[in-house]
Amino acid sequence: MYNLVKKDFKLGVHPMYLLMPVLTGALMLVPGWIYFLVLLYFCWITIPNMFGGFRAQNDLMFTTMLPVTKPDMVKARVTVIVSLELLHIALAVLFGIVNRFLYPNLEYYFFAPSIGFLGLCFAMLAIFNAIFIPMYYKTAYHFGRAAYTSIGFAMLFAGCAQWAGVQSPVLFDLFNGDGHLAQHILILIAGIALFAGCTLIAYRAAVKRFLQVEI
């Protein structure tokens, strides 16, 4: 499995997509922006380009001919996706911290970069993974419909969460007000748990589907 991950990073993932987390993470420095967009760039740019690349390079045929099992092929690809997601999140957190130092007195209209907001970001990516991974592995080749659907639902979640955050004074205060550290940590833990759970379920469903795929 480790060999497959290495193979993906060496052959399939362009170094540009390892630089992308830095570039999109830097968008956290835009004062008062909708910071959900920072992670959505991963879904909008990295995923379609990366999977388009795998298809153009005939990766499925290449990998199938290697001495590997189908479940390992899925596990490695999910590992690559999750690694890139975590890299995007890590850089966003880093720039988010810089944001708070740069603009200590800024009044946020949308969600401020906070621990609780990070939990929401994990939840958004959980939705993306839960839809994209199993849908893609129905063919392990066509990624368009899987990408549109998963990105659509991730954006819907982000849009609804952000709308609620603006409209509801309670939520606005929870995410942008002072204090509430305990609640923020709880939201973060819930987000991480959802991310891990959804990704695991997505992996299992993808393996089941991929075993039926004829190459």
Added chain:
Amino acid sequence: MLALDVRNITKNYPGFRLDNVSFQLEQGYIMGFIGANGAGKTTTIKSILNMIQPDGGEVHVLGKRMADHELELKQEIGSAFGGIDFYMRSRIKTLTDVIKTFYTHWDDDTYRRYLKRFKLDENKKIAELSTGMKVKYGLALALSHGAKLLVLDEPTSGLDPVARDDLLDIFQELVLGGEISILFSTHITTDLEKCADYITFIDNGRIVGSADKEQFIASYRLLNGKESQLAQVRERLISCKVNSFGFTGLIRTEDYDASSGILSAAPTLEEIMVYYAKKEDIRV
């Protein structure tokens, strides 16, 4: 020992059926797998390599059931579908560095030897290789991980006659030690006349014959007679072509009566394939 034992592989597709495909390849020999386009060669090869799930039947490689020992057996199998057509913009060196990590018996010295033998430059990109060189690179990879069975789908198609001849010579050298066996599919039957020990002929998803080459050819006769003689044998012919001079037709040797006065000759593999394809045309 059998290098490859294909038993009753069946696979149904809408409009096509791979029907009880069975054949065996002894270790140390070359088997040519022939058939017209769409006859089921690639589907059979994909079934052998577990790339598709057959509806029935099983494949044994080097005495082990492929479905149960896929990982272990893939270490012993070298496979190629035409030439290398993946990661075309990568250099040979980069691709090899990735591939070799998957094989427990990878031998760098053997790899270097084959690179030299096949005149492959490691710094070239896959896209810069000719069709023949791509096939040779695939072979170098397979042989460097100690593959005992090479399963090659149309390795010679797209090659010029010189490159084809060179490749066939390499195939013959490889099996000399008696350890490596080769199954290669082709529709270029002259390749097989040169180097195959065994022939397996598939037509419309069914194995028509699988035997050593001479025995396979000897099991058919090509008849050449007058139009008036056609009625005597028409029922027994696999198919025939009629023209103003008479007819030519393919018949199984057991169905041929030498006393009929109709001239007969040994057919070539191509003629066997063509007349079988003609039979399908008539049926359609």
